Amino acid sequence: MSGRVIRGHVGIGPAVTGIALVARDDFSARYDLDRIAGVFSRPVHKLYGESYVGRILVLNTAKGGVATAWMLHEMKARDMAPAALLLNAANPIMAQGAALAELAFVDRFETDITVAIRTGDKVSVDPAAGTVTVLA
Amino acid sequence: MRLTDHEQAMLAGEFGEPRRRALAQQMMVGRFFDAEDFVEVSQVHLMADTESLGEAGVAWLEALAAFPEEERRVRVPTVTDPRGIDFDAYKRLRQLDSWAALERRTIDAFVAMGVLMTDTCINYQTILPPAHREHVAFGDTGSTIYANSVLGARSNFEGGPAALSAALTGRVPRYGCHLDRGRQGTHRFVVSDRPRTLSDWGALGGVVGRACGSYWTVPVLEGIGGTPTSDELKHFGAALASYGSVPLFHMIGVTPEAHALGDVFEGAAPDPVPLTRADMDAFYDSFGLHEDGVDVVVFAAPQQSLVEMQQIARLLEGRIVDRRTTLIAATSPEVKSACDRMGITATIEAAGGIVLKGVCFYQMYARETGEANGWKRLLTNSAKLVNIIAGYGYEPVLAPMERCIDAACAGRMSR
Numbered sequence: 001m002s003g004r005v006i007r008g009h010v011g012i013g014p015a016v017t018g019i020a021l022v023a024r025d026d027f028s029a030r031y032d033l034d035r036i037a038g039v040f041s042r043p044v045h046k047l048y049g050e051s052y053v054g055r056i057l058v059l060n061t062a063k064g065g066v067a068t069a070w071m072l073h074e075m076k077a078r079d080m081a082p083a084a085l086l087l088n089a090a091n092p093i094m095a096q097g098a099a100l101a102e103l104a105f106v107d108r109f110e111t112d113i114t115v116a117i118r119t120g121d122k123v124s125v126d127p128a129a130g131t132v133t134v135l136a
Numbered sequence: 137m138r139l140t141d142h143e144q145a146m147l148a149g150e151f152g153e154p155r156r157r158a159l160a161q162q163m164m165v166g167r168f169f170d171a172e173d174f175v176e177v178s179q180v181h182l183m184a185d186t187e188s189l190g191e192a193g194v195a196w197l198e199a200l201a202a203f204p205e206e207e208r209r210v211r212v213p214t215v216t217d218p219r220g221i222d223f224d225a226y227k228r229l230r231q232l233d234s235w236a237a238l239e240r241r242t243i244d245a246f247v248a249m250g251v252l253m254t255d256t257c258i259n260y261q262t263i264l265p266p267a268h269r270e271h272v273a274f275g276d277t278g279s280t281i282y283a284n285s286v287l288g289a290r291s292n293f294e295g296g297p298a299a300l301s302a303a304l305t306g307r308v309p310r311y312g313c314h315l316d317r318g319r320q321g322t323h324r325f326v327v328s329d330r331p332r333t334l335s336d337w338g339a340l341g342g343v344v345g346r347a348c349g350s351y352w353t354v355p356v357l358e359g360i361g362g363t364p365t366s367d368e369l370k371h372f373g374a375a376l377a378s379y380g381s382v383p384l385f386h387m388i389g390v391t392p393e394a395h396a397l398g399d400v401f402e403g404a405a406p407d408p409v410p411l412t413r414a415d416m417d418a419f420y421d422s423f424g425l426h427e428d429g430v431d432v433v434v435f436a437a438p439q440q441s442l443v444e445m446q447q448i449a450r451l452l453e454g455r456i457v458d459r460r461t462t463l464i465a466a467t468s469p470e471v472k473s474a475c476d477r478m479g480i481t482a483t484i485e486a487a488g489g490i491v492l493k494g495v496c497f498y499q500m501y502a503r504e505t506g507e508a509n510g511w512k513r514l515l516t517n518s519a520k521l522v523n524i525i526a527g528y529g530y531e532p533v534l535a536p537m538e539r540c541i542d543a544a545c546a547g548r549m550s551r
Contacts, residue, residue, distance in 0.1 A: 030498075041527050043526060066275055066277055067185075070188040070297065073193060089352065095168045096295045096298035100297040
C-alpha cells in the first residue's frame with residue numbers, strides 16, 4: 001500500500017481504512033459525545049456538531065472518566081462507533097475500552113498525529129504494526 | 137508479558153472461560169502499555185452504570201453470569217460504583233421503567249458473580265479504604281486518585297470491563313501507578329492561598345488538572361499548610377482527575393509518599409508554577425452565574441459523605457426550596473441509611489430537597505432526565521460535575537455549598 005507511513009506504538013484491534021476527522025482537542029466518550037445521535041455534543045469541543053460515526057477519529061489525548069471503557073463497546077454494538085481512534089497519548093481507559101470493543105486504536109506516534117493527518121484524508125490503520133498510512 | 141505457571145493455566149482455560157477471556161483482554165492492555173508482568177490485587181471497585189453499559193453491555197454481563205458458578209465467581213472482594221437508577225426515587229424523577237428494568241438485569245448478573253452492590257464512588261470513605269502500598273483495581277477516577285494519593289495505595293484507572301477482568305483473575309497488568317517510577321512527580325505547583333470551601337478545593341483541582349492534561353503527569357503541590365480534611369481532598373482529587381485525567385498527586389508534608397520534595401522528584405525538581413486565589417476565582421468565573429433562575433441544584437460527584445449531608449441539612453433547616461428549583465443530594469446507600477437514622481434525610485426533604493442513594497447525577501441518564509424535568513440551568517458545588525455535565529445539555533455553574541442552598545431557596549443566584 002503506497003502512501004505516507006506514520007509510526008506509533010503497537011496498538012489494539014483490527015486493521016481498518018477510512019476517512020479522518022481531526023482536532024487538537026482531547027477525548028472522552030462521556031464528556032464530549034451525544035452517543036445516540038453520533039455527534040460531538042460538548043459545546044466547547046472543536047468537533048462540536050460533527051458526526052464521528054465510521055470515521056478515523058484523530059485527537060490529542062484521553063481525558064476524563066472511566067465510562068469510555070464501556071461506551072466504545074456499546075457504540076460499536078449499535079454501529080455508531082468511529083472506525084478507529086488515534087491519539088497522541090492514550091490513558092488506560094481508552095485501551096481497556098478498545099480491547100473490549102475490538103476497536104482499532106493506536107497512540108504514541110513519532111510526530112504529532114493531529115498535525116500529520118488532516119480532516120478528509122483517507123487513512124489506513126494497522127494496530128498490529130503500530131502504523132498509520134495516509135493514502136490521499 | 138511474563139506469565140506465572142498459574143497465569144499460563146488461566147490463559148489455557150483451566151479455570152474456566154470467563155477467567156481465560158479476562159486474562160487475554162488484560163494482556164492486550166498490558167502489551168499496549170509495555171507491562172512486563174501482572175501484579176495481584178486485594179480488592180476491586182467496579183464502575184458499571186447502565187447508561188454506560190447500554191443494552192450491549194448488559195447482555196455481555198449476562199452472558200458471563202450464565203457460566204457455572206465456580207467459573208464466574210469473582211476472586212477478590214469486588215464492590216460497585218453508583219448505579220443508573222435509585223429504585224425508590226426514579227418515578228419521582230420521571231425516569232423510565234425500561235431503565236429500571238435494565239438496572240435490575242445488571243444487578244442480577246453482578247450478584248450471580250459474587251459482586252457486592254455497594255453503589256458508591258466514595259468507597260474509600262465508607263467501605264474498605266486500602267492501605268499504604270496495597271495494590272488494588274479501582275474503577276472511578278475519584279476513588280482511584282484518592283486511593284493512590286491520600287492513602288498511598290496503588291491503582292491505575294480500571295474502567296468497568298477492566299475492573300471486572302481484575303475481579304475474575306485477581307490481578308492487573310503492572311504498569312503506571314503500580315510502579316515506583318510511575319509515581320514520581322512531573323509538575324510542581326506552589327499554592328499561596330489555601331482553599332476555603334469544598335468548591336474551592338475542587339476549583340484548585342480543576343486548575344491543576346487543566347495544567348497537567350494527561351494520565352502520565354503527576355502534579356506535586358507545596359504550600360498547602362496543614363492537612364486538608366478527607367472531604368476537601370476528595371473534591372480536590374475528583375476535580376483533578378476529571379480535568380486532567382490524572383490518577384495521582386502528591387502534597388508535600390500531607391500525602392504519605394511526599395514528606396519532602398526529594399521523595400517525589402529524582403534530581404532537580406522543575407520550576408514551580410504559582411497558584412493564587414485569582415486562579416480559583418478565574419475558574420469560578422469561567423462558568424458564570426445563574427441570576428435569571430436555577431432549575432436544579434445538585435450535591436453529588438462525588439457522592440456526599442455523612443458530614444456533607446449534615447452540612448446540607450443544617451443549611452436547609454427551617455427553609456423551603458423555591459418551587460421553580462429542584463434540589464438533589466446524592467449519597468451512598470450506607471450513608472443514606474445513616475442519614476435516615478439521624479434525621480438528616482427528614483430535614484432535607486422537609487425543606488423540599490430530594491435525597492438519592494446509590495446513584496450519582498451524571499451517571500443516571502442526565503440528558504433524558506433533564507429534558508423530562510425541564511432542567512437546564514444547573515448549580516453545584518462540584519467542580520467535577522460542572523466539567524462533565526455540559527456535554528449532557530446543561531448550563532452548569534459552580535458555587536460554594538452555602539450559595540447553592542441560598543440560590544435553591546431563592547430560585548436564582550444573586551450576585
